[in-house]
Amino acid sequence: MIGPAAEAEIIAEQLGxxxxxxEILAAYVELIEELGTDDVSxxxxxxxxxxxxxxxxRHYATRTDLLLGAASWADRVVFARPDYDSVFDLPLAxxxxxxxxxxxxxxxxxxxxxxMRGAAGTDPAPSxxxxxxxxxxxxPDLQEDERRSVLAALCHLDSAGxxxxxxxxxxxxxxxxxDAAAWSAEATLNPLRSRTGxxxx
Amino acid sequence: xxxxxxxxxxxxAAAAVRVAETSFDEISYRELSTAVGISERTVYxxxxxxxxxxxxxxxALEAQLFAPTVFTxxxxxxEAVAQRFGAxxxxxxxxxxxxxxxxxxxxxxxxxxxFxxxxxxLVEETAPGLNPRDRxxxxxxxxxxxxxxxxxxxxxxxxxxxxEIYRFYRSSAREVLRAAPEGTWPxxxxxxxxx
Numbered sequence: 001m002i003g004p005a006a007e008a009e010i011i012a013e014q015l016g017x018x019x020x021x022x023e024i025l026a027a028y029v030e031l032i033e034e035l036g037t038d039d040v041s042x043x044x045x046x047x048x049x050x051x052x053x054x055x056x057x058r059h060y061a062t063r064t065d066l067l068l069g070a071a072s073w074a075d076r077v078v079f080a081r082p083d084y085d086s087v088f089d090l091p092l093a094x095x096x097x098x099x100x101x102x103x104x105x106x107x108x109x110x111x112x113x114x115x116m117r118g119a120a121g122t123d124p125a126p127s128x129x130x131x132x133x134x135x136x137x138x139x140p141d142l143q144e145d146e147r148r149s150v151l152a153a154l155c156h157l158d159s160a161g162x163x164x165x166x167x168x169x170x171x172x173x174x175x176x177x178x179d180a181a182a183w184s185a186e187a188t189l190n191p192l193r194s195r196t197g198x199x200x201x
Numbered sequence: 202x203x204x205x206x207x208x209x210x211x212x213x214a215a216a217a218v219r220v221a222e223t224s225f226d227e228i229s230y231r232e233l234s235t236a237v238g239i240s241e242r243t244v245y246x247x248x249x250x251x252x253x254x255x256x257x258x259x260x261a262l263e264a265q266l267f268a269p270t271v272f273t274x275x276x277x278x279x280e281a282v283a284q285r286f287g288a289x290x291x292x293x294x295x296x297x298x299x300x301x302x303x304x305x306x307x308x309x310x311x312x313x314x315x316f317x318x319x320x321x322x323l324v325e326e327t328a329p330g331l332n333p334r335d336r337x338x339x340x341x342x343x344x345x346x347x348x349x350x351x352x353x354x355x356x357x358x359x360x361x362x363x364x365e366i367y368r369f370y371r372s373s374a375r376e377v378l379r380a381a382p383e384g385t386w387p388x389x390x391x392x393x394x395x396x
Binding site: 115 | 250303304305306334337344350369
């Protein structure tokens with residue numbers, strides 16, 4: 001079973017996964033939530049996904065590959081971002097995203113850590129493309145260095161790492177984390193508000 | 202090296218040396234036990250999960266390579282961040298491990314770092330009129346943009362180096378400070394926040 005069917009299929013395609021791979025990852029993600037990351041055996045994943053253990057190894061040669069695959073899957077499917085078509089709607093979307101992380105802390109930690117494994121890990125800025133496109137559309141005259149700076153800040157905020165940092169270092173509750181992340185994104189976007197392209201203004 | 206107090210320290214030291222040479226996941230308990238001259242079981246007794254080993258190794262590396270400069274004003278904070286990012290560029294594998302350790306579930310409850318405590322103290326001292334919510338979100342935003350995680354994300358996703366990452370941090374810090382209600386910040390804080 002792959003979560004909300006249609007949506008998950010589109011995401012599987014975007015991640016370059018065939019149906020079996022997607023089913024393995026979905027099963028693994030479910031089991032991590034039930035048992036924690038340390039206690040999920042290959043046998044259990046195989047049974048839940050309805051495939052043989054050999055099939056898992058054919059799709060994911062190592063345990064690390066499987067874990068990283070599950071982390072991308074969780075971030076794109078379980079923590080799917082709400083649709084928004086203005087960069088100024090990111091703060092509101094962030095509120096929702098941070099709340100979702102807070103509801104499923106084990107998966108949030110998994111995603112946050114997978115993104116911090118450097119080049120071998122999962123993409124640490126998955127919302128970059130979308131945000132970059134919105135910035136081009138809405139503020140076409142943004143200087144290159146300024147664009148990079150805003151993008152880096154927004155991608156950083158729109159990550160499971162934000163939830164972990166605010167929870168771990170500041171002991172914040174779910175509601176405060178959502179509030180703080182949205183507030184930081186507002187602050188980052190503030191200097192851009194008066195500079196939107198003529199057709200918007 | 203088998204003294205009860207020294208064993209975990211010796212294991213961590215053996216792991217820390219290997220961080221620059223290989224991925225952390227490749228460092229086995231077996232090789233650590235051989236390096237220290239103890240049994241693998243003893244390593245497990247001190248580090249029941251790899252998250253324990255990761256956390257302790259990152260702490261050791263932080264003390265060894267990235268000890269934060271003490272600061273008591275805004276210029277000092279910015280200087281400390283610049284230095285830290287510079288040191289991260291010098292030791293990228295070790296810095297990446299710091300970022301990774303900061304993103305795993307805390308091994309023993311919630312732990313506020315020395316750096317976070319210093320930033321909170323600075324915010325509180327400079328803007329005593331700021332309400333607790335604004336104070337906390339200001340301090341937490343500053344810390345998150347000054348973190349090893351920000352350095353790692355900018356390096357991996359944007360190919361940025363320390364100097365540019367520091368500029369990203371400065372712009373974010375400036376906007377975060379400007380977002381506080383007008384009149385809350387004494388002039389000195391805002392002057393310190395100009396790039």
